[in-house]
Amino acid sequence: MDDRDLELRNHTYRAFVELGRAPDPEEVAARAGSSGDGVIASWSRLHDEHALVLDPTRTRIVMANPFSAIPTPHRVLAAGRWWFANCAWDAFGIPAALDTDGRIETACPDCDDPIALDVVDGTPERADLIFHCLVPAGGWWDDIRFT
Amino acid sequence: MNLFRSEEHVHEWLNGRRPGTSIPVTTLAALASRWWADRLAPDWRPHTREQNQAILDGLGLTGDFWRLP
Numbered sequence: 001m002d003d004r005d006l007e008l009r010n011h012t013y014r015a016f017v018e019l020g021r022a023p024d025p026e027e028v029a030a031r032a033g034s035s036g037d038g039v040i041a042s043w044s045r046l047h048d049e050h051a052l053v054l055d056p057t058r059t060r061i062v063m064a065n066p067f068s069a070i071p072t073p074h075r076v077l078a079a080g081r082w083w084f085a086n087c088a089w090d091a092f093g094i095p096a097a098l099d100t101d102g103r104i105e106t107a108c109p110d111c112d113d114p115i116a117l118d119v120v121d122g123t124p125e126r127a128d129l130i131f132h133c134l135v136p137a138g139g140w141w142d143d144i145r146f147t
Numbered sequence: 148m149n150l151f152r153s154e155e156h157v158h159e160w161l162n163g164r165r166p167g168t169s170i171p172v173t174t175l176a177a178l179a180s181r182w183w184a185d186r187l188a189p190d191w192r193p194h195t196r197e198q199n200q201a202i203l204d205g206l207g208l209t210g211d212f213w214r215l216p
Binding site for chain 2: 001006009010013014017049051065066087088089090091092093094096097098099104106108109110111113115117119122123124126127128129130131132133134135136137138139141147
């Protein structure tokens with residue numbers, strides 16, 4: 001990952017936030033003065049460095065953490081838009097990254113009861129919930145989608 | 148990495164599987180804020196392992212479970 005990769009990574013994240021979805025390679029190329037192939041090559045290096053996560057074809061973004069490019073059970077309202085987060089941790093990361101308040105909606109994996117809470121100034125408005133992390137930190141990137 | 152209504156719901160969900168670790172949602176929020184707050188910064192650089200471990204340590208998330216590779 002070199003400075004050009006970081007520049008493309010930053011273009012990618014800005015495009016994600018502006019579009020409200022994952023950009024495709026051509027959309028990032030237009031912003032970065034690059035080519036679609038150049039963006040894909042850069043994304044692949046960023047994927048290898050865990051700066052984002054691509055699908056198995058390495059041409060489409062699956063995760064630009066904390067944002068998810070695909071629907072998940074973790075929805076977040078922040079900055080006037082609904083987002084998908086990759087997990088509960090990332091759900092709190094979206095308002096943090098956007099530097100704003102947010103509303104998180106998910107469901108208890110045990111009973112499927114809806115869970116909703118607001119986050120104001122980084123603080124959850126309810127403290128009764130429990131976060132469970134199944135995989136130890138040493139293995140988070142062994143299978144990031146499972147983690 | 149999920150939110151549960153209570154520790155009892157975690158136990159039921161695990162259904163005999165080996166548990167990971169549970170933390171209060173307030174700690175999770177603090178962790179997320181420190182971990183992700185710079186993600187859209189124009190001068191973003193990847194966190195080093197040491198930076199990330201310091202975030203975990205600073206919230207009392209220590210021990211083998213929270214040790215980054």
